[in-house]
Amino acid sequence: MEIKRVCIVGTGVMGNGIVQVCAQAGYDTSVVDVSDDLLQRGLGNIKKSLSKFVEKGKLTQEQMNESVGRIKPTTNMKEGAKEADFVIEAVFERDDVKRDIFRQLDEICPSHTILASNTSTIPISLLGSATKRPEKVIGTHFMNPVPLMRGVEIIKALATSEETLNISLDFIHSLGKETAVVKDSPGFVTNRIMPLFLNEAAKLYEENLATVEDMDKIVRLSFNWPMGPFQLLDLIGIDTIVDVLEAVYIETGWERYKPVPVLKRMKEVGWTGRKTSKGFYDYTR
Template sequence: MKNIAVIGAGTMGNGIAHTFAQFGYNVQLIDISEAALSKGIATITKNLDRMVAKEKISTTDKENTLANITTYTSIKKGVQYASLVVEAATENKELKLKIFKELDEGCPDDTILASNTSSISITEIASVTNRQNMVIGMHFMNPVPIMKLVEIIRGYNTSDEVMKFTIDLTKEINKTPVEVNDYPGFVANRILMPMINESIETLYNGVAGVSEIDEVMKLGMAHPMGPLQLADFIGLDVCLSILNVLYEGFKNPKYAPCPLLVNMVNAGKFGVKSGEGFYDYSENRKAEKVAKMFV
């Protein structure tokens, strides 16, 4: 296997492309937007420059990694020789189902189809294809080039051969695969999102402020990043989507998104990517408690 296609040039997609390319794979990075592809390559370049500055890789390693990546705006052209496709589009079920239908029609018959979804059922995604045994979840963590964990999600019909292959491949790119079964939120987000949601509820109820909540969790629980800051980095819109999947999947009120989170997303406050969330990420980089206006 030398050709890996990655769908989506955003934060997760460019990180996945970077990682595979750094380990010598030919990567076809695909996005419908030329601007998104240019931004993705710029991000990969910046991250590689950081690694060169820290002497983790050489300048030659950087150049080889970038040379291993080819960009496409057409799924059909980008996947025609792919042995594995990793879909890393927005966390939207309808969009993912549409993409997997297109992938099933455009990929070679022996291509394995993986999704980087953080919560959506792999079994449901596989159901729109004619290769359900070859569909699997590969949930990478952000930032992909640094974080070791990859949740490997077995769909109802995922074959043992595809499972083993994906686990072995994950190890080849110096990641740690952990096998989980296909239930809403899998393991990482089934545990993480209720904690983030409860942190937002704590703010919403006026128990403490943004920085205070984060400080308690960092100093008291040894978390490297507070839950509200982490939510900003994940994307508040993504957090809301995952909580909705959990709530719909389990029909349990403990997964119901906090009204404050819903209001912030409706107001376009998505966190780092929009420049504003629980903290201010504008140019002055001041950690302002912008969430107060929504309480």
């Protein structure tokens, strides 16, 4: 099956990045969100990100314009998805919201369309069960920031067919990404490892062990990582990390995945990191 048109549902932190790499790879890319404001903000962020590639000489202005020209924003799911060969859902980490979207997509999309989710933790089988095509449902777990991170976890659920897996692998490789195939288990591989580290960092913050800046600095310098845990928490979104930890905890009962209180409180007041301009750091200035 040749993939020409893709549709991304959700233009948040991850949706924007996925839209960008699909458009850059030459796909007609529609993007669906719930309001024009969100779509315009998303498009603005994508242009900002593409401009950085132009400034660094990794993309020409013409290539940037062509990429932007391939992006079709809409608030109408039917309009966005009705001709798509491959759909990637990237909305909030809530299974009821995602299941509803999969049910709608199943009704709207042609029978050959593959329905993928960027979920961090929600079982792909559960999303597949909201459709009449579970064999065409798969997980494509991109990493943040999508345009820079090369790895994508591919989650093959019990019912996902080999054909769907192979088409999906080819498609993700065509975006310049590398893949690892993972079983449909809570948190997959990346979200069994990274959130534990971030939860522990938040525990150290509660213990007032050192300043946020110093904890980030010592991790960056000691492990040669590009950012420390608090910078990463703000980049990923504190709400997303809490959701991921809770999802693995609920599914497994393992105490070590219980989010520490400070993360839950920050989520409750909306201090979720860069996307709200406030997290462990202040981004308003």
